[in-house]
Amino acid sequence: DQQVKQNSPSLSVQEGRISILNCDYTNSMFDYFLWYKKYPAEGPTFLISISSIKDKNEDGRFTVFLNKSAKHLSLHIVPSQPGDSAVYFCAARGSNYKLTFGKGTLLTVNP
């Protein structure tokens, strides 16, 4: 049973446009959500997070939105840059502070 779902395996956008990556979850006990970015042959790196008591968090070009009633979060990247091309993982924190990860979305930003 997949508790964190990223239904789009890949996304392609033009440089300068907005990238929107989506994530759905099923466990209402998740209290903290994170996005990680992963380049090939490297470990994932933390990008941005949001607490379940908020609905938006911004950090420069990156904004995460949380809709608790829909159990949905999204990551917006504006404007998208070629260096943003990577796999993006959504993660949710549950009991014992363990993270559950989605399967990832490969973002390609075309020059």
Added chain:
Amino acid sequence: NAGVTQTPKFQVLKTGQSMTLQCAQDMNHNSMYWYRQDPGMGLRLIYYSASEGTTDKGEVPNGYNVSRLNKREFSLRLESAAPSQTSVYFCASSQEGLGKLFFGSGTQLSVL
């Protein structure tokens, strides 16, 4: 700034062989984790250690053992490797409760 260091980076084993993946962090974090990443499967938790002296099973612990040697080091052992354990393994650490993980660069393991 070493962060989380994993060794080795690459390893090829034959079915039935054993090996230990090493992980060390220099950020004084309490919690450490072992994940595996498989194509189309995302990151799955194998074992974790919330603090020195404790270890707990994650989502996919079968075929693995772990040792939290001290606060810095957390090793993952495959006693009898199987082809199903071919994967990329990531070690991570975090400050307790924050959820933000710092990952190592990974170990690519192939079991033939």
